Amino acid sequence: MGKTALYCRVSTKDQSLDRQRQLTWDYATDRLGIEPADVEVFTDKSTGTNTDRTGYRDLMTAVDDGTIERVVASEVSRISRSVRDFSATVHRVVDDQEVGLHILDMGLSLEPDEDDPYTRAFLQVAATFAELEASIRRQNTREGIAARRDLGKWHGRPPFGFEVGPEGYLVAGDDYDLAVSILDELEKGESKRGLAKRTGVARSTIQSIEANRELYVETSK
Known part of the structure; x- marks a missing residue:
């Protein structure tokens, strides 16, 4: 066997x-x-x-x-x-x-x-x-970043999941998908405490992600 x-x-x-x-x-x-x-x-x-x-x-x-x-x-x-x-x-x-x-x-x-x-x-x-969802997510990510770029350059520390690119605009970073998944789980009713324990992301950071939901909304739909 x-x-x-x-x-x-x-x-x-x-x-x-x-x-x-x-x-x-x-x-x-x-x-x-x-x-x-x-x-x-x-x-x-x-x-x-x-x-x-x-x-x-x-x-x-x-x-x-x-x-x-x-x-x-x-x-x-x-x-x-x-x-x-x-x-x-x-x-x-x-x-x-x-x-x-x-x-x-x-x-x-x-x-x-x-x-x-x-x-x-x-x-x-x-x-x-699953393939369609991945394709839509990639497309929405590109569109969301482009929309944010039109709003102007970012000043200060970038939000969780973002980096400031060479031209001063926000670009998706290594933790971008993680931030989107956290928003998805919050919408499903998972607690911030539970998410913090499971993902290793501080509760204060999760609160910040939720407060800046509009930055991630293009990929969380």
Whole structure:
């Protein structure tokens, strides 16, 4: 019997990687009854939307080597935000290597001996929407920065998630996506205390992000 691989990926500097790891770990050990010794975790922290990632490559090598029985991810977009890459992953994992693929947020799984065309179709649709969402976010980021640039140069310390570019205008920094995700979680009702604990961002900074919501609103819609 091969191992169960957990694949976790984040595209910002927040700590949701730990949350993904916990969700997939609990699923494997509690729901599937897999022994901890038979679980292997593969992780990536990146900003790209393709599958050219070290953790992903290591996972695929293990799949090709025949040491993996199933792959577990928290959601489709963690495997890839590209429909083409997701389709290639499904084909390589499930069809070629006969390894199971479990997607937790949808409660769906593809097993090589129980391949359900409806499940495959649902996952394909989910991948399509994940890619669309990523594309819209990138476009809104460009438009939002351009709109802010029209307002004039920034003076003083830039807000969390921004940097001041060479020409004196605000540009998205490394923590921009994290700030947007914090706003999203606040809208869902999560407390500032809980967010501070989970993301490592100070409560005072979270309050500042909320107060400057208009700076991030283009990407939080």
